Amino acid sequence: MASTASSPLPAPHTAPLTVGFDLDMTLIDSRAGIAATYRALSTETGVPIDEELVVSRIGPPLEEELAHWFPAGQVAAAGDRYRALYPDHAIAPSTALPGARESIAEVRALGGRAIVVTAKYEPNAKLHLAHLGIEPDSVIGWLWAEAKGEALREHGAQVYVGDHVGDVRGARAAGALSVAVTTGPCDERELRAAGADVVLADLT
Structure with missing residues (x-):
């Protein structure tokens, strides 16, 4: 007689945890390095740049910042030169943020994947991470705000951690949980108003 006991159902497949992180002012404090690079660019070009003002609003793409200092027709060339100067001026002074x-x-210890999605030029982002011994599974650069959502979706990220309202927009575009930290230019009120699900003081 055949057994009437039911066979156990297979466990439902769940995707592994993938957490995305922004770079500047989320994982690293790059203010000193960015300021040094702008000083070098200013010296070369003769264009006055207030590097303290620049580092007070880190987050958006480089060309948006350069447009405050250079005529429109010179922004692209200034951006190319900035990126070339960056490795010699910005990597050593930049530090890892607490946590x-x-x-x-911790993400990797839980069997998950940690990725970095940043507006920074990808080769320079990788130099920072290697210098500081931070080892994500993947690094995707040159993406800002909603465009970050495309990479987050492609990598199956369920969470995105960032310090800027642009990072919140990226998380929202990807349908990911938005975890914001107040280590960058945006305060808790701004981050919550942008739609952050969780706001933390830092990564500790």
Whole structure:
């Protein structure tokens, strides 16, 4: 007689946890390095640049910032030169923010994937991470705000951590949980108004 006991159902497949992180002012404090690079660019070009003002609003793409200082027809060339100067001026002075290495390591310890999605030029982003011993599974650069959502969706990220309202917009575009930290230019009120699901003081 055949057994009437039911066979156990297979466990439903769940996608592995993938957490995305912004770079500047989320994982690293790059203000000193960015200021040094702008000083070098200013010296070369003779264009006055207030680097303290620049580092007070880190987040949006480089060309948006350069447009405050250079005529429109010179922005592209200034951007190319800035990116070329960056490795020699910005990598060494930049530091890991508290909890950055630990946050990446914890995601991986849980069997998940940690990715970095940043507006920064990707080769320079990778130089920062290598210098500081931060080891994500993937680095995707040159994306800002909603465009970050495309990479987050492509990599199946369920969470995106960032410090800027542009990062919140990226998370929202991807349908990911938006975790914001107030280590960058945006305060808790701005981040919550933009739609952040969780706001933390930092990554610790």
